[in-house]
Amino acid sequence: MRVAIIGAGAVGCYMGSLLAMAGHTVTLLARPVQCDAIQKRGLILERAGKQTQVAVQAISHASTLPSVDLVLFCVKSADTEEAGLLMAPCLQASTVVLSLQNGIDNAQRLACVLGHDVVPVAVYVAVDIVAPGHVAHHGGGRVILGPSAESAAIAELLTQAAIPATVEPDIMAILWEKLVVNCAYNALSALTQTAYAPMVATPGAQEVMAQLVAECVAVAAACGVFLPSTMLQKVQNIAQLMPSQMSSTAQDLRRGKPTEIDYLNGYVVRKGQDVSVPTPVNLAMQVAVKLAEKSHCLLRG
Ligand SMILES: NC(=O)C1=CN([C@@H]2O[C@H](COP(=O)(O)OP(=O)(O)OC[C@H]3O[C@@H](n4cnc5c(N)ncnc54)[C@H](OP(=O)(O)O)[C@@H]3O)[C@@H](O)[C@H]2O)C=CC1
């Protein structure tokens, strides 16, 4: 299958390398520095202490995107509209577009700019970028696709490429579950630059996370989304699944990049205001990360 990956960051490089290893024709739309690295020596996938080099196409000008059967959209939430507008050259009426982004409304926002259906996907993988085009895997790997006529076939294709995939009719509840995981882990890991296992072992951290989860569950319920009674347990399991991972928000702060916090804890705060459910701990996380973004920018000059 011909696959385009929009965004050659952690998720894009991970998914791109597995799809290319499974024999698909993969083209990554990358920043120039990433594009140069990938053109020179392919993608490097680091897993369980082993490095694999994978040959893929990389381009830095969207106008040269080939027509494809499948698009994996892998940019951060704030880049959805801008990157979405660049994608037109690779779309045919039959192209399936997947949004592999955290947050609730990226697929909807992307569909709006594209005028094309987009399937939301919840991604349970822990990856980070070591160097341009070089991605390290820290655990997990499964994805959950929203419903569409093509979702079952695409899930099968992904699973055969070592990306375990299922389809879930109630994708809104699944996206909220993922949002709760992000609200519990991302800001704390980012503010302290700590990996999940040592983070949850720190006295008091689990209480803070439980409070974050309780606020999210209450907001979701007031919005008509009923999360499982095992939600806290599901959140706690993540630290065992990806012990050495630092959140994507931690990776952004480390690089002096704006984070997705307004789409994570900030989303819960805004929805909480709409439905009159207080979210003080989520607000504290949002504000602390916004302050950290500013001070990291200042420190980096
Ligand atoms: N990392 C992880 O473990 C996980 C991440 N996610 C989610 O997946 C999504 C992607 O995250 P992640 O891979 O970590 O993010 P990254 O920041 O590592 O990757 C996104 C990449 O897209 C690039 N990009 C943005 N706009 C464009 C554009 N117009 N043209 C070309 N490249 C562009 C960015 O470049 P630049 O930085 O220069 O803007 C960056 O290299 C996010 O929503 C995240 O929350 C979900 C599960 C796990």
Ligand SMILES: CC(C)(CO)C(=O)C(=O)O
């Ligand atoms: C799955 C998890 C929690 C992995 O770190 C993630 O989604 C993120 O970092 O944004």
